[in-house]
Amino acid sequence: MEPEGENRVAIVPNSVPKLSKLGINVIVESGAGSRSNYSDDEYTSKGAVVGTRIEALETDLLVSINMPDPTSMSNGQTVACVADPFRHPDRVRQCMEHGVTLLSMDMIPRRLSRAQSMDVNSSQDNLAGYKAVLMGAAHISKAIPMMTTSAGTVKPAKFVIMGSGVAGLQAIATAKRLGAIVHASDVRKSTAEQIESVGGRFIEVEGMDDFEDESGYAKPLTPEFIQKVNDTVCDVAKDADVIVTTARIFGRPAPITVPAEAVASFKDGAVIVDMNADVGGNCELTVAGQTVIEHGVTIVGIENLAGTIASTASMLYSNNLTHFVTSIVEEGELVLSMDDDVLVGAPEGSDFHVPGMGGVLICSEAGIHENQSRLEEVVG
Numbered sequence: 001m002e003p004e005g006e007n008r009v010a011i012v013p014n015s016v017p018k019l020s021k022l023g024i025n026v027i028v029e030s031g032a033g034s035r036s037n038y039s040d041d042e043y044t045s046k047g048a049v050v051g052t053r054i055e056a057l058e059t060d061l062l063v064s065i066n067m068p069d070p071t072s073m074s075n076g077q078t079v080a081c082v083a084d085p086f087r088h089p090d091r092v093r094q095c096m097e098h099g100v101t102l103l104s105m106d107m108i109p110r111r112l113s114r115a116q117s118m119d120v121n122s123s124q125d126n127l128a129g130y131k132a133v134l135m136g137a138a139h140i141s142k143a144i145p146m147m148t149t150s151a152g153t154v155k156p157a158k159f160v161i162m163g164s165g166v167a168g169l170q171a172i173a174t175a176k177r178l179g180a181i182v183h184a185s186d187v188r189k190s191t192a193e194q195i196e197s198v199g200g201r202f203i204e205v206e207g208m209d210d211f212e213d214e215s216g217y218a219k220p221l222t223p224e225f226i227q228k229v230n231d232t233v234c235d236v237a238k239d240a241d242v243i244v245t246t247a248r249i250f251g252r253p254a255p256i257t258v259p260a261e262a263v264a265s266f267k268d269g270a271v272i273v274d275m276n277a278d279v280g281g282n283c284e285l286t287v288a289g290q291t292v293i294e295h296g297v298t299i300v301g302i303e304n305l306a307g308t309i310a311s312t313a314s315m316l317y318s319n320n321l322t323h324f325v326t327s328i329v330e331e332g333e334l335v336l337s338m339d340d341d342v343l344v345g346a347p348e349g350s351d352f353h354v355p356g357m358g359g360v361l362i363c364s365e366a367g368i369h370e371n372q373s374r375l376e377e378v379v380g
Contacts (some may be wrong), residue, residue, distance in 0.1 A: 001056060001064050007035040007310035010063045010081075014320040016046040019322060023332025025049065029056040036310035061334055063321055067091050075099030082106045082120060082320060086251030087279070089379040092363055101336070101364040105324070108342065109359050110350050115342050118324040122166045125317035126135035128305035129246065132273040133159070135305075136242035137178060139271040139291075139298050144241075145179020150369055156181050159198065160237040162257050162282065163246035164191045167275060171244045172200040180242075185233045187225075205232045226255060234262035243272045245282035251378075258283040260294075262285060268296035277301035324360075336361065345371045 002008070009032050011019070016026050026048040030040055056062070057072055058254060062079040070091065071077065076099060083104035085092050094103040105120045116122070129179050135143055140157065147154040150343045159175040161168050161184040166228055176199030179294070186192075192202040199349040237243050237258075243266070243269045254276035263285055274286040285294045286301040293299070306313040327342065328335060338344055343361040346352035358371030368376045 001053060001062075001068050002190070004067055005307075006066055006092075006304065007191050007307045008065050008314045008317060009033040009038060009310075010065050010314075010317060010321060012038050012040040012315050013048070014315075015318045015322045016043060016048045018127045019046050019324055019325060021294070022329045024061075024325070024328060025054050026053045026331060029060055030055050032219040033057075033314070038311075038314070040367035061325070063325070065317060070094035070098050070100050073098060073100050077101070078103065078336075080105060080324065083362065085375055086378055089375075092368065092375070092379045096363050096366045096368070099366055103343075103360045104362050105320070105360055107358070107362065109345055109352060109354070109357075111261040112341055112346065114327075116211050118320050118327075120317055120341065123320055124306040124313060125167040126170045127309055127313050127316070128275055129244075130174045131308055132167070132244045132246075133178070133242070133273050133303045134173040135169050135300055135302065136244060136273045137270045139300065140241050141269055142342055145174075146304045157240060157241040158183070159202075159242045160184070160233065160240040161244045162237075162245065163248070164188075164200070164232055165246060165248075168244075169194060171246065172287075173198040175242070183236050183240075185229070187229060189367055189375070192243065203233055203236050205229050210295065212284040226257075230257055230259060230262065231355045234258060234265070237262070237270075238265055241270060243270065244275065245272065247282050248276050248279065253280040254282050256282060256284050258285075260284045263297050264295045265346075266295070266297050269298075270296075271298045271300065273300045273302075277293065277306060278303040284299075336364070342362040344369060 019026050028043045028048045028050050030050050036315045043050055049132050064081045067081050069082045075379060080099040080103040084106055085104050108115050108119050110119055143154050143155040148154040157180045159180040159182045161171045164184050164186040172182050172184050182200045185203040195202045207368055245257055247255050272282045272283050274281050276282050277286050277288040283299055286299055287303050289303050291300045336343060343359045345358035356374035358369050361369050
C-alpha cells in the first residue's frame with residue numbers, strides 16, 4: 001500500500017502478537033515488509049495473515065505510513081497514517097466524500113505525556129537527524145575527529161546544525177559522537193541548554209526571543225528576523241565542513257535558512273544536508289530527491305531520510321502505532337472516544353489546549369471534527 005520509494009512498513013512482525021491480544025485479526029499485504037527486511041514468513045510466524053492488497057484494503061482499520069488513496073476505501077473504514085492534512089487538504093476532502101474516518105498520526109498532541117509513546121514525528125525525526133549527519137560525513141573528503149599521528153595532527157571537522165528540535169538534537173549528538181566540533185542554532189532560545197547538553201555550542205542571535213507556539217513548534221518569524229538569523233548562522237557556517245538544516249514549520253513550506261548567496265560564501269568541499277527537501281527545502285539551491293553541487297558545495301536533498309534506515313524506522317513507527325491502537329480498541333472493537341485528548345486535543349482550560357487544533361482525529365461521518373477549526377479553514 002505504500003508508494004514507490006517508501007521502504008518502511010507500518011507494522012512489523014513483533015507487533016502482531018500485541019495486537020492479536022487485543023482481539024485484532026492482523027492482515028498484512030504480501031511483500032509489505034520486504035524492503036525493510038521483514039519477510040512474509042516472519043509475519044505468519046507471529047500470527048498475522050498475509051494477504052493481497054485488496055484484502056488489506058478491506059480491513060476495518062487500515063494502518064499505513066503514507067496516506068492510501070481514499071477512493072480505494074469504503075464508507076465506514078478508518079485509516080491511521082501520516083496524512084499531512086494542512087499541506088494536502090484534498091486528502092481530507094476525499095476522505096469525507098467517501099465516508100472514511102481519518103486519523104492523522106502527524107497531528108499527535110506532542111506535549112501530552114500519554115501521547116509520547118505514540119509520537120511518530122519524534123521517532124522518525126530522531127532517525128532522520130541521525131542519518132543526516134552520517135550522509136554529511138559520507139560526502140566530505142576529510143576525517144571528522146581530531147587525530148594525533150606520527151604524520152601530523154588532524155583537526156576535527158566542524159558541523160553546523162540549523163534548528164534543534166528532535167531531529168536537530170539527534171544530529172548534534174551524532175556529530176559530537178563522531179568527534180566533530182558542533183555549532184547549533186534555533187529560534188527558540190529555550191533550546192540553548194538542550195543544545196549544550198548534547199555537546200553543541202549555541203549560536204545566539206541578537207534580539208532572539210522564544211519563538212515557540214502552544215504546540216511546541218517554532219512560530220513563523222518576521223522577514224527581518226529571518227534575515228538576521230540567516231546572516232548570523234551562515235556566517236558561522238562559512239568555514240564549516242557539514243551544514244545540516246532542520247527548520248520545519250508545521251503545515252507550512254520550509255523556511256529558507258541558507259540562501260543562494262550564503263552557499264556561494266561557504267568553503268569548497270562543504271556539504272549541506274537539507275532535511276526538508278520534501279517541503280520546499282531550507283537551502284535555496286536544494287533540488288528535491290537529488291544531490292547537486294553548487295559553488296563547490298554539495299547539497300543533499302534526500303526526501304525521506306528515515307526511510308533510508310527502513311528496518312529501524314519501521315520498528316519505531318510500528319511501536320508508535322501499536323501503542324495508539326491499544327488505546328482505541330476495546331475487546332476487539334474500535335472505540336473512538338470524544339473524551340480522548342489524543343484523538344480530539346486537550347480541552348479548553350487545559351495547559352495543553354491549542355486553540356483551533358484537535359488531535360489525530362481529522363474527520364469522521366463525512367465531516368471535520370469541530371476542534372480542527374484551523375484545518376477547516378484550509379480544507380474549505
